[in-house]
Amino acid sequence: MDLREIKRSDIQELIVPLAAQTSAMTLAVIKSIFREAMAQALIENSPAHGVKGKTISVAPRRFLTWAQIERSEFGPLKEHIHFLALHGLRWSEAVALDKEDIRDGRIYINKSIHGQTKSRAAIRTVPLVSKFVKFPKTPKPLRRVLDPYQVQIHSLRHTYAYLLKSSGVHVTTAQRLLGHSDPKMTLAIYTQVLDHEIDDSGIALRRWIERAQER
Incomplete structure (x- = not known):
C-alpha cells in the first residue's frame, strides 16, 4: 500500500486490538515512519498525527525497600x-x-x-x-x-x-x-x-513553615 493511501482510520484499526504497551510502541514506530516520509517530501501530512494509543496502567506492586x-x-x-x-x-x-x-x-x-x-x-x-x-x-x-x-x-x-x-x-x-x-x-x-514518604513530606513542610516564621 502506498503511504499516501493510508488513512487515520487505518492506523486506529491496526492498534485497537493490541495490548496497551504494544499499542504504544507500534504507534511510536508508525509516527516515526510518517515523520521521515514528510521530511523526504513523500507526503504532505501525517495520518498518524493526533492518533493516541491506549493508556498504559501499572498497578501498584508490592516491593521491598x-x-x-x-x-x-x-x-x-x-x-x-x-x-x-x-x-x-x-x-x-x-x-x-x-x-x-x-x-x-x-x-x-x-x-x-x-x-x-x-x-x-x-x-x-x-x-x-x-x-x-x-x-x-x-x-x-x-x-x-x-x-x-x-x-x-x-x-x-x-x-x-x-x-x-x-x-x-x-x-x-x-x-x-x-x-x-x-x-x-x-x-x-x-x-x-x-x-513513610507522606509522613516525611509533612515533616518537611512543617520545618519550612517554622523557618518562614522565624524570618
Missing part, C-alpha cells in the same frame, strides 16, 4: 537478590550474563535467556555496584526465598527504581537504566509513594 532487603534472610541466594535489587535486571537478563559482560565498572546487557532482549530499549548499560554472581538456570529457587515476603522476582526491579528515585536520578535516566521502551512505564513506577 533496600533497608528491608538488607534485614531479610535469603540464605545462599542473598547475593543474587542483592544483585537484582541494585541493578534492576530482569531475571532472564541476569541469568544470561557472563563475566565478559561485566567490565570497566559496568554491566553490558544485550541478551537474555531467550536469546534476544525483551526490546531494543532493553539493550543497555548499567553501573556495577555489587558483586556479580552466576544465577540458577531456573527462577524457582529465587521465587521460593521471596515468597515469604509476598514479592516476586520482578518486584526487585521496583526496588531498583525506588533506589534511583530516592537517589535523585531523573526519570528519563531511570528509563534507560531499567530498559523501558515507554517512559510512561517508568513514570508510573516513579510515582508510587510509600507511606
Whole structure:
C-alpha cells in the first residue's frame, strides 16, 4: 500500500486490538515512519498525527525497600537478590550474563535467556555496584526465598527504581537504566509513594513553615 493511501482510520484499526504497551510502541514506530516520509517530501501530512494509543496502567506492586532487603534472610541466594535489587535486571537478563559482560565498572546487557532482549530499549548499560554472581538456570529457587515476603522476582526491579528515585536520578535516566521502551512505564513506577514518604513530606513542610516564621 502506498503511504499516501493510508488513512487515520487505518492506523486506529491496526492498534485497537493490541495490548496497551504494544499499542504504544507500534504507534511510536508508525509516527516515526510518517515523520521521515514528510521530511523526504513523500507526503504532505501525517495520518498518524493526533492518533493516541491506549493508556498504559501499572498497578501498584508490592516491593521491598533496600533497608528491608538488607534485614531479610535469603540464605545462599542473598547475593543474587542483592544483585537484582541494585541493578534492576530482569531475571532472564541476569541469568544470561557472563563475566565478559561485566567490565570497566559496568554491566553490558544485550541478551537474555531467550536469546534476544525483551526490546531494543532493553539493550543497555548499567553501573556495577555489587558483586556479580552466576544465577540458577531456573527462577524457582529465587521465587521460593521471596515468597515469604509476598514479592516476586520482578518486584526487585521496583526496588531498583525506588533506589534511583530516592537517589535523585531523573526519570528519563531511570528509563534507560531499567530498559523501558515507554517512559510512561517508568513514570508510573516513579510515582508510587510509600507511606513513610507522606509522613516525611509533612515533616518537611512543617520545618519550612517554622523557618518562614522565624524570618
